Amino acid sequence: MSQTITIDGKEIPFSEGQTIMDAAIAADIYIPHLCHNPDYTPHGSCKLCTVKVNGRNCSACTFPATEGQEIQNQSDELEKDRKRITQMLFVEGNHFCPSCEKTGNCQLQGVAYYLDMHDNHFPHFFANREVDSSHPEILIDHNRCIFCNLCVRASQEKDHKNVFAISGRGINKRLIINSISGQLKDSDIAIDDCAAHICPTGAILIKRTGYQVPIGERIYDKQKIDAVALAKENKDHG
């Protein structure tokens, strides 16, 4: 007999070793997330995927599914907290959607729309962050980094390199690049590395590809992030 968990009253199957997120995706249930990508080791840091498991808050992307769990994914409380956490990410960095090439394709923006976020709520940090345009083909705008760690994982797990790392502590956390100068041009990143294309925001961009798709015709201009994410992450959708 297959094992099941219940998400918002709906009973869904799971197999041994799956996380709550894995099971949810397979059952076409969207749990908001930014640092999670099913192709990489779960990280559990953005906390957008916080769900209540038997009454206790857990990160769906790292918490193992076990028989009989009662999970709450959609509630006013969880949605509000997710919105606030997204707002935290917005005020921590410097995100100016209208002037960002990623607008419409940005997962941070997509999640914000999904969560009905209309303002930043919190005071801005106005962090002093740099733009690294040293590389001929790839641009890094640290203003837009949300520390999801996906470029770090992609470089290690798929590209078998170590181009990126997270350094610093607390609010001084920062993305650093593995080269003697600290600049991207001196690293061993290549244009076809997974790490160059994985960024959910506009922090890592490919040069000379900007605005090829006009604003208004981009991913999240056409579909909400829940539908896009499930279509991409649920392998059954083919």
Place this chain on the structure above:
Amino acid sequence: MQTFIQSVIDKYAASTVRLLDILRDIQAEYQHISSPAIELLSSQLNIPRTQIISVIEFYSFLHASPTGKYDILISDSITDLMLDKENLLNYFASQLKLTVGELRSDGLVSLNNTSCTGMCDQGPAGLVNGYALTHLDRPRVDAIVKLVEQQVPVAEWPSEFFQVDDNIHQAGLLLQAPIQAGEGLKASFKRGVQKTLQEIDISGLRGRGGAGFKTAMKWRFCSEEQETERYVVCNADEGEPGTFKDRVLLNSYAHQVFEGMTICASIINAQQGFLYLRGEYLHLYQPLLDILEERRKLNLLGKNILDQQHFNFDIEIRLGCGAYICGEESALIESLEGKRGIPRNRPPYPVSQGYLNKPTVVNNVETFLATAKIAVEGGQWFADIGTEQSKGTKILSISGDCAKSGIYEYPFGTSIAQVLEDCGATDVLGIQVGGPSGTFIDISEDQRKLAFEDLATGGSFIIFNQSRNILDIVKNFTHFFAHESCGFCTPCRVGTALLKKQLDKITDGHGSAGDVVALEELCQLVKNNSHCGLGQTAANPILSTLERYPEHYQKQLKAISYEPGFDLDASLETARRLANRDDAGAHLSQVEED
């Protein structure tokens, strides 16, 4: 430099698990870890330079840019502040002719703040090149300035500057009669180690770090794991401000602590143990090494301990580098592995996948101390004391406004009033029980009890009298958490920084009615969504005082509906200077007059 670094690498057998030790040694020699040093380490250890940089940037005591040949840090604990630390620090800076937080231009000396150094009963306290300084005052500062200017090596400074006292004022079950070295092991072997585990179970002992997990259960879970390589770790990263009892236990009861670890090893079948000692207790490092050596000579460590065939166990001491988060057990394990102290995702728990992903028991210093004595006396002896849910005694570190600060051991169930009477606290306003991550209680609650089911504490007990300002206390604690957040998860990384901003807005007099509501909402958000105990408790100082003293917050507020979080007029200063204007039109009032 190359030769020195190579010798350090060799000393630690080029093991990346020892990266923290390697970096500590280089820092001690060159006052920082330079880029060439990082490059050399990267190639010799065969790890990315970013791994080294990210570790350096994580720990407060490691630096990529130079600190002074004399690196002086002053403890920023609330108890130090209550002893006029801020004026003393400024005096120190003026005498050394430098700015706090900066290296003096001649490179000789640097002066900065540091989180609580665990000397709350003998502050104001500090550290010089890692070694604890106590009882700082102006004459002592003058003397230190002179020694620095004359470049007298720290080893030659007067020993009384480094005098650290135990200050045990009340000894109970554990402190009054320590066991003889080997006594616990002998009793345990005689009884049978599994029977000793039963005794620990009977004792009802729960973890003394604060979380209170049943010790026997933790040991049993670990021993039942399939994996045969197992570890015992003693958590001596006593970072909770106001806690210093582990420092005393390691100073005067270290044999018994190591004995507890060894008994644990015999039960769970571990070969290797670690004592993770916070960097602030560097002064204890050599004495503890000496005790370990003595225990090896007594056959209490090493091979076939006390002639038990196949029982081989040894203990290594690893030093922390200034990170409160490493008191969290999974962050501590990461740190032991030479990494940044980021708490792991759980499950798996350390008992099944801990150090090097092997089953690991992590317990507090006081827990191991208790187990050694329980091995001698049996479980009932311990269980007879305390309350139904909290057996035995608890060792408190008492500081703040009282006549006799220091160490007190109490049976669980003792009232706060009793504790206050014993330490000579009068005119009390409130008490921070369990440190900043615990609960701030008002004096009207003095009939409450020390117990897991009422007021749980890892040992911190800070007393404040009526002359103290609640918001000053809360501000110190809130800044502490923002400083110590590891930054892994969004709610804690951004949330603790926002808590600091929002609280400062109110304490600086820019708050209005809505700001307290916003503050409370933020507190709940950080508490409910953070990854680990740090974030989950970081809002406690605000929440527990907002509940008890709302009027102290209200008093700070302006009677308008909204106030910007900054000084409008002051923000125009640059513009005025640029425009060379200072007329009335170049000024703004904070709010429009009605």
